[in-house]
Amino acid sequence: MDGSVDDMESLPLFPLGSVLLPGVRLPLRVFEPRHLALTAHLERSDDPVFGVVAIRRGREVGAGMPDLYEVGCAARMTALVRHEGHLLLEAVAERRFRIESVHEERAPYLVADVTWADGEQDTAPDDLAWAAREGFQDLLDVVGGRVAGLPEDPSLLAASILDGLGLPLPEQQAVLEAGDAVERLRAIRRLCRREAALAESLGIRSASVTPSARLNQN
Missing domain, CATH: 2.30.130.40 (LON domain-like)
Known part of the structure; x- marks a missing residue:
């Protein structure tokens, strides 16, 4: 940038x-x-x-x-x-x-x-989007969560998965700073793998891990 x-x-x-x-x-x-x-x-x-x-x-x-x-x-x-x-x-x-x-x-x-930011891509290869979806699903399989559909658009896909992960603010910010839609999906895929491995090692189970629609109040 x-x-x-x-x-x-x-x-x-x-x-x-x-x-x-x-x-x-x-x-x-x-x-x-x-x-x-x-x-x-x-x-x-x-x-x-x-x-x-x-x-x-x-x-x-x-x-x-x-x-x-x-x-x-x-x-x-x-x-x-x-x-x-x-x-x-x-x-x-x-x-x-x-x-x-x-x-x-x-x-x-x-x-x-x-x-x-210059020259940002708002599209991403299908295999990368698929890998991000699979990474999130793998996490859901570990924790026993569920998700009712994810968007096709790469930018919205990254945002939806990030919301579902519920990570601390600094890690969310790091995804924004990672780059365009391609780099954000790569970052999301890495985070899903990390969270799945951590959840499995700790035996974490959850009723649901789902993106939420939040209303910011200011």
């Missing part, structure tokens, strides 16, 4: 306590003042794109600058629904970026200067 000063763009930031991968649909419940201000900016914009980045240390809500990971994923707002006391924002994750600097003084919300 290389970029020069000339390649940098400003991007409003929406820090979260979770990792967002390209291709994923993201529902956000918005009620914090700075995120409401960001949402108002997106409503006025002809290009309603914002950056989602995971928080290394700190909180999603409240004052102060959280400690953020350097790599995040841009998301495009696709819908906005008003409810009493909050907004429900829907977005789709698009491409990865690297934060070069973060500014608190430019707007009521955080704004980052970012560079974009």
